[in-house]
Amino acid sequence: xxxxxxxxxxxxxxxxxxxxxxxxxxxxxxxxxxxxxxxxxxxxxxxxxxxxxxxxxxxxxxxxxxxxxxxxxxxx
Numbered sequence: 706x707x708x709x710x711x712x713x714x715x716x717x718x719x720x721x722x723x724x725x726x727x728x729x730x731x732x733x734x735x736x737x738x739x740x741x742x743x744x745x746x747x748x749x750x751x752x753x754x755x756x757x758x759x760x761x762x763x764x765x766x767x768x769x770x771x772x773x774x775x776x777x778x779x780x781x
Contacts, residue, residue: 721760726751
């Protein structure tokens, strides 16, 4: 089982951020990414969405800027 560590963020809004996480995770799986990479994409989408009042990241670059900050650990 995988666990995505929470990021320390200055959140503007949580509205829609969970939807962003699910969308990123599902897109990752649809693109045949590993479960870990799909989880990172979901987390990056959540993080980017939480930085906007309207939950819409302004660009793909805004999402990908969070990818390297995603930390995954394996839980037994």
